[in-house]
Amino acid sequence: MDVTVGVIGLGNVGLGALQILSENAKSIREKLGFPLRVKSICSRNVHAKNLPLGGEPPVRTTNWKDVVCDPEIDIIVEAVGGTATASHIIEESLRERKSVVTANKELMALRGADLWTIANQNGVNLAMEASVAGGIPIHTVLREGIAGDRVVELYGILNGTSNFILTEIEKSAANFQSVLAEAQQLGYAEADPSADIDGLDAGSKLAILAALAFGEKLTPADIYTEGIRRIMPVDFEYAHQLKHTIRLLCLARQTEQGLLLSVRPSLIPQAAILAQVKGAYNAIWIRGVYGEDTFYYGRGAGPKPTGVAVVSDLMRVAREIRFGSPERVSPFAHERLGEYKPLPLPTQKLPYYLRFRVEDKAGIIAMLATILAKHRIGIDAVLQLPREDWRDLPFVITTEPAGEQAIRDALVEIRDADFLVEAPFAMPMERGF
Ligand SMILES: NC(=O)c1ccc[n+]([C@@H]2O[C@H](COP(=O)([O-])OP(=O)(O)OC[C@H]3O[C@@H](n4cnc5c(N)ncnc54)[C@H](OP(=O)(O)O)[C@@H]3O)[C@@H](O)[C@H]2O)c1
Structure with missing residues (x-):
């Protein structure tokens, strides 16, 4: 017997998943031993959609409740997005x-833990592989692949739009x-790009990954978040002089006092594997006590890529429905372990890159020093x-390891x-790899 699916939301992700379910149906059936059948699809403009579907045409509806309440449907794909309708x-x-x-x-970053509890109470699953890093199966890695390890550090490049923008500035020196x-224009950034370039999208993803890696209940509010709007081509020139580059780095690090969490533009050594992640790609580097370093890229x-993650989740859940599954443990919070409580970022101590733009005059360096x-x-x-415009001269001071709070206070x-053209700009110089 087949397992039936209802897909709500027919944009990038919903249509991508449907295309794979249709084109790859034979392979999916052979891997599962039974077929996945799309019984219903739903979106606001569902009747105008040109669908890549073979086989029996699905029921089309504009009302998501028709899908959710259909007793013949086993699994719902939520590909609507946002926190309002999707939550319902x-x-x-x-x-x-x-x-x-x-x-x-x-x-998932905001309400995942609550929704997980509801899933558990009702004996069903809430699968979210596609929610972080699209085509990289990082959820499965943390929940299963390296579950036996004890994660101490996790670094990620989790926002493709920001990474595309940074690596383009690096390549072309365009502003x-x-x-x-x-x-x-290329479709990598939304008309309103703020969720991507201000680090909010990456913050949601880091909250999900850090909860998985460290077993803590975390939300984006626990994460210090800063975007990439202030990055200029000259920052790459200086970073290169220092044998570094710049990435929007997502970091979760266990320290003796607790967990440090941040999303912010950071200098990383050019020799680091994360520095090789270019364009719209994502990567995650995890360090465990026992297995040491593992790296995931895609x-x-x-x-x-996101459709693959959705379809793979569908296959996992369909197998559970067909063959039963063991008791599930929440991906959001294990037994609270105390040492993993989030820490305020100002406790962090690192070397910093401080960039100033000044109107040139005597005594500036002495005053800053x-x-x-x-x-x-x-x-x-x-x-x-060397620069010609003495009214807007950029220069950089790098510091010895210093406390984040001291840096903030000094800035x-x-x-x-009165000699500053704009407020000074600081980035940490990550040394963990
Ligand atoms: N795009 C990606 O590559 C990507 C990657 C990873 C995760 N995600 C996540 O996946 C989710 C979907 O993203 P997307 O890019 O596929 O979005 P999208 O292209 O904007 O598609 C959203 C879909 O939801 C439908 N919709 C909106 N409100 C609805 C309602 N009230 N009832 C029924 N359908 C409704 C829209 O209908 P109409 O088309 O009929 O207007 C549209 O088909 C988001 O949570 C996003 O963060 C996206």
Whole structure:
């Protein structure tokens, strides 16, 4: 007998999954030993959709409740997105004792733990492989592949749009706005790109991964988040002089005091494997106590890579429905382990890259050095590339390892100096790899 599926949301992800279910139906059936049948599909404009479906045509509806309440449907795919309607779709499906497959990182990061509880109470599954890093099966890695290890550090490049923009600025030395416009033209960035370039999308994904890796209940509010809007081509010039590059780095690190969590543009050594991640690709590097380093790389978005994650989740859940499954443990919070509580970022101590844009005059470096010294920040190097415009001269100070709080305090003190063209800009120089 087949297992039946209802797909709600027929945009990039929904259509990508349907295409794979149709084109790859024979292989899916052979791997499972039974077919997956799409019984119903739903979207606002469902009747206008040109679908890549073979076999029996599915029922089309604009009302998601028709799908969720259909007693013949075993699994619901939620591919609507957002936190409003999607939340109702998932909750009602679980209460109807239907397992759910979702790609919705925003909702899983915010409400995943609650929804998981509802799933468990109703004896069904909530599968979310597609919600983080599209085509990289990182959820399965953390829940199964390296579940026997004890993760101490996790680094990720989790937003393809930001990575595309950064690596384009690095390659072409074009400014942020023109590269963003190019990314929008190519379909890599939304008309409103803020969720991507301000780090919010990456923050949702890191919240899901860190919860999985460290067994803590975490939400995006636990993560220090800063986007890439201030990055200029000159930052890459200086980063390269320092044998580094710049990426929007997602970090979750266990320390003796607790868990450090951040999403922010950071300098990473050019020799690091993460520095090789270019364009719209994603990657995750995990360090465990026993297995040490493992690295995962692939497309972070797009209908087909994300569709593979959705279809693979469908197959896993369909197998459970057919053959039963052991008691499930929440991917969101294990027994609370205390040492994993999130820490405020200012406790972090790292070398920093400080970039200033100034109107040139005498005594600037001396004044900056005095303020940095007052906050017990040691200077490692001062870098200044030749520039012609004395009214807007960029230069960089790199520091010895310093506390994040000291850096913030020093920059507040420097911020009002009359020679500054804009507020100073700081990035940590990551040394963990
Ligand atoms: N795009 C990616 O590569 C990617 C990767 C990983 C995860 N995700 C996540 O996957 C989810 C979907 O993303 P997407 O890019 O596929 O979005 P999308 O292209 O905007 O598609 C959303 C779909 O939802 C439908 N929809 C919206 N409101 C609805 C309602 N009230 N009832 C029924 N259908 C409704 C829309 O219908 P109409 O088409 O009829 O208007 C559309 O088909 C999001 O959570 C996103 O974060 C996306």
